[in-house]
Amino acid sequence: MSPHLKGSCLCGNIQFEYTGKLGPITQCHCNQCRKSNGTAFAANSQIEKSQYKIVAGKDLIREYESTKGKFRAFCNYCGSPIYSRRDSLPDKLRIRLGLLDTKIEKRPSFHIFVDSKAEWHEICDEIPRYPELEPGR
Numbered sequence: 001m002s003p004h005l006k007g008s009c010l011c012g013n014i015q016f017e018y019t020g021k022l023g024p025i026t027q028c029h030c031n032q033c034r035k036s037n038g039t040a041f042a043a044n045s046q047i048e049k050s051q052y053k054i055v056a057g058k059d060l061i062r063e064y065e066s067t068k069g070k071f072r073a074f075c076n077y078c079g080s081p082i083y084s085r086r087d088s089l090p091d092k093l094r095i096r097l098g099l100l101d102t103k104i105e106k107r108p109s110f111h112i113f114v115d116s117k118a119e120w121h122e123i124c125d126e127i128p129r130y131p132e133l134e135p136g137r
């Protein structure tokens with residue numbers, strides 16, 4: 001277990017700490033994650049907002065409402081995606097694991113939105129794949 005995680009954006013101005021448990025790591029292949037990260041998929045994990053703290057650079061965070069009620073937060077200076085949040089889930093955030101500076105033991109649990117996957121990307125692991133959201137969400 002990682003009791004205390006630290007992370008930062010590309011320019012380093014935004015720094016955060018998290019003391020809670022990471023939710024399952026999902027590799028999301030949806031169009032929005034691909035575009036907002038510029039990659040084949042995003043690696044995201046749901047966390048408890050109450051245990052997440054921006055310790056530097058809070059004033060650089062901008063939010064883009066990518067779907068009604070869903071906001072994607074990013075660094076206004078370097079463009080790193082920081083987290084997403086939903087009005088319907090006020091106690092949760094979904095962080096982008098590429099921003100972590102602390103090493104973690106946890107490994108990805110599944111792929112989601114595989115139906116929207118980039119045609120040039122091949123999934124080469126054995127974890128479950130779901131066409132859209134994972135069951136139960």
Ligand SMILES: [Zn+2]
Pocket residue numbers: 009010011012013014075076077078079080
């Ligand atoms: Zn930055």
Ligand SMILES: [Zn+2]
Pocket residue numbers: 028029030031032033034042113
């Ligand atoms: Zn996505």
